[in-house]
Amino acid sequence: xxxxxxxxxxxxxxxxxxxxxxxxxxxxxxxxxxxxxxxxxxxxxxxxxxxxxxxxxxxxxxxxxxxxxxxxxxxxxxxxxxxxxxxxxxxxxxxxxxxxxxxxxxxxxxxxxxxxxx
Numbered sequence: 001x002x003x004x005x006x007x008x009x010x011x012x013x014x015x016x017x018x019x020x021x022x023x024x025x026x027x028x029x030x031x032x033x034x035x036x037x038x039x040x041x042x043x044x045x046x047x048x049x050x051x052x053x054x055x056x057x058x059x060x061x062x063x064x065x066x067x068x069x070x071x072x073x074x075x076x077x078x079x080x081x082x083x084x085x086x087x088x089x090x091x092x093x094x095x096x097x098x099x100x101x102x103x104x105x106x107x108x109x110x111x112x113x114x115x116x117x118x
Contacts, residue, residue, distance in 0.1 A: 037102070044103040048079070051097070055081060068094070072105045079105065 048070070055068035062068075065086035071093075072079045081095040099105070 040100065040103050044099050047097070051079075051081060074105065076105050077103070 052070060055070060058068045059066070067084045067086070069082055069084065070079055071082050078096055078098045080093045080097070082091050083094050084091045
């Protein structure tokens with residue numbers, strides 16, 4: 001006589017568990033991607049605010065005829081700290097910075113010139 005109490009899992013049970021595992025991993029990957037993008041944007045925001053405050057402080061400490069500001073080329077991944085000299089009416093790039101982790105500046109609103117001399 002043959003024993004019919006085989007132990008183990010059926011193929012359907014294994015497929016269901018595999019499907020549930022794949023769904024959980026997929027949701028986790030989407031959440032991780034969102035988290036990494038949010039952190040990259042927060043980092044870029046903090047760096048930009050720090051540089052804006054630095055430019056403001058430089059403008060106050062050096063005073064007229066120099067002023068500092070930040071320039072964001074449209075659709076770019078970098079930004080520049082620029083110095084404007086009122087005596088010569090010129091604008092020069094003091095420092096250039098790169099936005100990391102895929103952060104880009106999108107072109108919305110007013111379209112400013114791309115040239116540093118403008």
